[in-house]
Amino acid sequence: MSTDTNSMSRHLNPVICSLPPSGIRRFFDLVATTKGVISLGVGEPDFVTPWHIREACFDALERGFTMYTSNLGLLELRQEIAKFLDNAYDVTYNPQDEILITVGASEAVDLVMRATLQPGDEVLIPEPCYVSYAPTVIMAGGVAVPVPTYVEDEFRLTVQALERAVTPRTKLVVLCYPNNPTGAIMNREQMAAIATFAQQHDLLVLSDEIYADLTYEGTHESFASLPGMLERTILLGGFSKSYAMTGWRIGYACGHKEIVAQMTKIHQYTMLCAPIMGQMAAVEALRNGQSEKERMVEEYDQRRRYVVARFNRMGLYCFEPRGAFYAFPQITSTGLSSEEFCARLLAEEKVAVVPGNAFGQSGEGFIRVSYAYSMTNLTAALDKIEIFVQRCATGSPSPKG
Incomplete structure (x- = not known):
């Protein structure tokens, strides 16, 4: 087989070739080659999916549920999602045609971009942000426009920043609160200003609320619940973070039925449907998973306070992620x-964290540390980070130096 990359490049899509690999995954290629690493890098719960949810999957398999579902997903699951969103966030969706079950919330991001963007349309993306937003915009033919947020504002998006970035080609604004990677949240008053901006400029809003259940102060406010925002907002959620179901790959998108219909069209030609066993497990999670979810959130909260306090004590300023x-x-x-x-x-020190610039240029000067790890690992890793920071402060040579 020829190894001439120049001859192969003419067969490849130049848009895809121009995309850099994920900054997270590129860094963790290094981690994979280093033995004995304590990793605080991956945004994945260290909890195993609660037993009653796993048992629902086993039961589905035993009863022979191994077939395709509707492209939209199990109606039973869509009904449970509609009930949950109505009760928790006061947003109402018709499970018949306004909710789509996706293969994780990440697929939903891609579907939104491809269903709404035309070539040249611009998307305003607050940074630092989840690594998939800009690439999915570009793959859909759009233009990703970064909108920086700052630690002085606790990484909240402001209307002033949006006004500096908006143009007549702007089609969509991305929101992700609670935020990956910063842990920032926005209150209802702050979001209301963004809602007014979206109305004034006739924009759609992609509100990625995958971390909604992991809110430690007050309660999460869904952007779709703001006046006039239900039809403008495509609300994304899922089960990975709050129910420790990352590998199950069950997410959902909710929005105006015309948008959902076009997203479903793409979904049916690419994914067809999410796995039925995972969908049935998700039904169980929504019906009976509240106590386990609360237990995990309480544990995360304890770790959060510990990690933030340790960084501030060692001289690395860390605003409080909520x-x-x-x-x-x-x-x-x-x-x-x-x-x-x-x-x-x-x-x-054999500790892995993620460089902040993996999440956009405004993340430079920061690192992302996941506290979805045991207190044992967190303590050991932070002890090593503190030693490293002290070494940097004194200019001491590395252990191998």
Whole structure:
């Protein structure tokens, strides 16, 4: 077989070739080659999916539920999602044609972009942000426009920043609160200003609320619940984070039936449907998973307080994240860039965290630390990070130096 990459490149899509690999995954290629690493990098619960949810899957298999579902997903699951959203966030969707079950919330992001964007349409994306937003915009033919947020504002999106970025080509605004990677949240008053902006400029809003249940102060407010926003908003959610179901790949999208219909069309030609066993497990999660969910959230909250306090004590300023399960400490005092900090920390102390610039240029000077890990691992990792920070402050050589 020929190994001439130049001859192969002419067969490939240049748009896809131009996309950089995920900054998270690229960094963790290094982690995979280093033995004995304590990783605080992956946004995945360390809890196993609660037993009663797993048992629902086993029961589905024993009863022979191994077939396709409707492209929209099991009606039973869509009904439970509609009930949950109505009770929890006061947003009402028709399970018949306004809710689509997806293969994780990440697929839903892709479907939104491809169903709504025309070539050249612009999408305003607050940064730092989840790594998939901009690439899915580009793959759909759109233009990703970063909108920086700042630690001084606790990484909340402001109308002033949006006004500086909006143009006549703007079609969509992305929101992700609680936020990955910063843990920031927005209250109803702050979101109302964004809602007014969306109405004034006739924009759609993709509201990725996958971390909604992981809110530690007050209660989560869904963007779709704001006046005039239900029809403009495509609301995304899922089961990965709040029910420790990452590998099950069950997410959902809710919105105006015309948008959902076009998303479903793409979904039926690519994924067809989410696995039926996972959908039936998700039904069980919504019906009987509240106590287990609350137990996990309480544990995350304890870890959150510990991690933030440790970073601030060691001299790395860390604003208090009030949602998700990430801390985003500032590392500029060490004199290192985000990538330098992470690479040296991995090499010298065998601790893996993610450089902040993996989430957009405004993440430079920060690192993302997941506290979805045991207290044992968190304590050991933070002890090593503190040693590393002290070494940077004194200019001491590395252990191998």
